[in-house]
Amino acid sequence: MRDRTAGLIVVGNEILSGKIADTNSAFLARELHGIGVALRRIVVVPDELDEIAEAVRTFRPLYDVVFTSGGVGPTHDDMTIAGVARGLGRAVVRHPEIEQRLREFFRDRINEARLKMSEIPEGAELIFEGELSFPTLKVENIYILPGIPELFQAKVRALEPRLAVDPYFMRVVYTNEAESAIAEMLRQTLAAYPELLLGSYPKLADPSYRVRITLESKDKEYLERAFRHLLALLPPGAVLRTE
Numbered sequence: 526m527r528d529r530t531a532g533l534i535v536v537g538n539e540i541l542s543g544k545i546a547d548t549n550s551a552f553l554a555r556e557l558h559g560i561g562v563a564l565r566r567i568v569v570v571p572d573e574l575d576e577i578a579e580a581v582r583t584f585r586p587l588y589d590v591v592f593t594s595g596g597v598g599p600t601h602d603d604m605t606i607a608g609v610a611r612g613l614g615r616a617v618v619r620h621p622e623i624e625q626r627l628r629e630f631f632r633d634r635i636n637e638a639r640l641k642m643s644e645i646p647e648g649a650e651l652i653f654e655g656e657l658s659f660p661t662l663k664v665e666n667i668y669i670l671p672g673i674p675e676l677f678q679a680k681v682r683a684l685e686p687r688l689a690v691d692p693y694f695m696r697v698v699y700t701n702e703a704e705s706a707i708a709e710m711l712r713q714t715l716a717a718y719p720e721l722l723l724g725s726y727p728k729l730a731d732p733s734y735r736v737r738i739t740l741e742s743k744d745k746e747y748l749e750r751a752f753r754h755l756l757a758l759l760p761p762g763a764v765l766r767t768e
Contacts, residue, residue: 526743527690529562532588534580535569536596536605537672549594549670549677556681560689561743562590572596577608585613585666590688592681595672599638606662609669610646619643622651623660655683693722695741696752697768699734702760703727707736710758718751720744734765 533553539545547569554564565588570576577596584591596605610617624643628635645651649669651660661680662669670680700707704727715723722741728734740755742748756764 527561528743529590529688529690530588531557531562531564531590531592532584533564533567534577534584534591534593535567535672536572536577536593536608537569538572538602540569540595541571547594548674549672552674552678553592553594553681556685557688558693560685561692562688562690572602572604574604574608574611577605578612581609581612581667589666591667593667593669594677597642597669597671599641603641605669606644606646609664609667613646613665613667615664616647617644618647620645620649620651626658652684654687655679657683691743693741693743694745694748695739696748698738698740698752698755698759699765699767700736700738700759700763701765702735702763704736707738707759707763710755711738713758714740714751714755717754718747720747721751723751 533550535547535550537545540547550567557564566584568580568584570580577593581591593605593609596603596608607617619640620643623645624640627639627643631639645662646664649662649664652663653660657676657679661684668684670677704725707725711723711725715721720742722739724739724741726737726739728737738755740748740752742751756767
């Protein structure tokens with residue numbers, strides 16, 4: 526089975542202050558899970574070089590792929606490029622191709638703030654995928670993405686073909702039992718199938734079910750065995766429906 530792990534570094538004082546709600550984390554988690562990549566950790570850091578650099582130094586060796594969200598642009602608080610570069614011990618340089626594109630686009634409206642968007646960590650790769658004209662930066666195993674949700678989502682979707690590995694398979698059980706009543710059955714199932722991803726999600730004040738149980742694995746046969754094992758353990762009449 527092909528596996529791949531990922532980490533996400535969200536950059537922005539506006540996230541930490543609550544001025545802006547972070548939707549990129551949830552989107553990335555769903556998209557990566559859909560292509561078989563396990564998002565293992567999310568951290569939110571302020572617009573500070575040392576904080577970004579430390580997160581990069583921590584995440585880079587831990588995960589196969591690291592994403593950053595936010596902090597790229599023309600303003601004073603856009604520090605992700607410099608923070609990633611510092612974390613990797615690289616210089617920040619202007620990329621001539623990006624600079625040329627910016628000069629052609631803005632013409633006589635070009636200024637230093639706009640030229641700041643041509644800065645990259647030295648040695649970064651430019652990835653031109655999807656419909657967006659502005660490239661995604663990749664340096665070592667780190668993909669540097671914008672924080673604007675529409676752009677973030679477009680870039681993630683464009684990267685998915687190169688990141689995809691073996692997918693997860695899932696079965697779902699809806700029960701009319703309280704979570705405390707079935708907790709031991711869940712524990713026994715996980716003890717018998719330790720590689721299983723097992724989730725239990727109670728729903729309050731919903732007449733259609735009380736607990737939704739999800740079972741996931743990249744091994745479809747293993748998943749089916751675990752699914753049958755759990756069904757055999759649950760009390761008679763506890764299962765409302767399965768998927």
